[in-house]
Amino acid sequence: MKKLYQQLGALCLTSAALFSVNANASGVSTYSVTITNATHGQVMTPALVIAHDSDFSLFSVGAAASAELAALAEDGNTQPLSDALAANPMVYAQAQGGLLLPGQSTTVMIQARKRDQISLAGMLASTNDAFYSVHNVSPKDRMMMRHALTYDAGSEANSESCAHIPGPPCGNPHMRNTDGAEGFVSIHAGIHNQGMEGYLDAASHDWRGPVAIVKIMKMD
Numbered sequence: 001m002k003k004l005y006q007q008l009g010a011l012c013l014t015s016a017a018l019f020s021v022n023a024n025a026s027g028v029s030t031y032s033v034t035i036t037n038a039t040h041g042q043v044m045t046p047a048l049v050i051a052h053d054s055d056f057s058l059f060s061v062g063a064a065a066s067a068e069l070a071a072l073a074e075d076g077n078t079q080p081l082s083d084a085l086a087a088n089p090m091v092y093a094q095a096q097g098g099l100l101l102p103g104q105s106t107t108v109m110i111q112a113r114k115r116d117q118i119s120l121a122g123m124l125a126s127t128n129d130a131f132y133s134v135h136n137v138s139p140k141d142r143m144m145m146r147h148a149l150t151y152d153a154g155s156e157a158n159s160e161s162c163a164h165i166p167g168p169p170c171g172n173p174h175m176r177n178t179d180g181a182e183g184f185v186s187i188h189a190g191i192h193n194q195g196m197e198g199y200l201d202a203a204s205h206d207w208r209g210p211v212a213i214v215k216i217m218k219m220d
Helices: 002-009 067-075 079-086
Strands: 019-021 028-037 048-052 091-096 105-113 117-123 130-137 143-152 212-218
Touching: 028 117, 048 079, 048 105, 067 079, 067 117, 067 130, 079 091, 091 105, 105 117, 130 212
Parallel strands: none
Antiparallel strands: 019 091, 028 105, 028 212, 048 091, 048 117, 117 130, 130 143, 143 212
16 A cells, blocks of 8 residues: 555645635635546546636547646646636636545535636546546536546547556556557546556556536625
8 A cells, every 4th residue: 555655646746735716806706626436446646626718629530639637647746727727817726636546535615706617637546648538517506427438639649558547556657658649538448458468457457437426606
């Protein structure tokens, strides 16, 4: 167990909550965003949660992922994306949750303006470049539930080799293999290896359907 947490600690710069707002404005509400890991064998790195204009999107399926999103998807590193979002006038606020083992939940508080949308993204740690996300959610009701799907950033080949996997049982962050990378964001196809030594095992790390439950609740 100690070794597991040492591996997890290397995945991200920080798992402490952060909160920032680009500007003050009237008509601002506070929302709690609770993320629950619904997988049986994937560790989820801290998600970056943002409130933003409806004209903004973290990514588009079929288009190339930004370099900042790729850093999150490959190593759970939220800092480049956080820095880019902080400089984007369409992004009003951001917050960061905690590391999630299977079955665990984390809650962050974030402020949003009346017409803002809420999005989030974090890494499935035992993959090459898979990230979970709900995006462009308009919080019209006091409480909303969404299922987070898993996306392939397309920035790294899905080798499933421990040589390129940051999360347990591998522990090799910042190791990339781009030969054969798709080059665009798509729905992730999961883990397929059947126990070959030195590779991820589908029996332990594969998933089916949504990987996280997200509850968004208006607090005021």
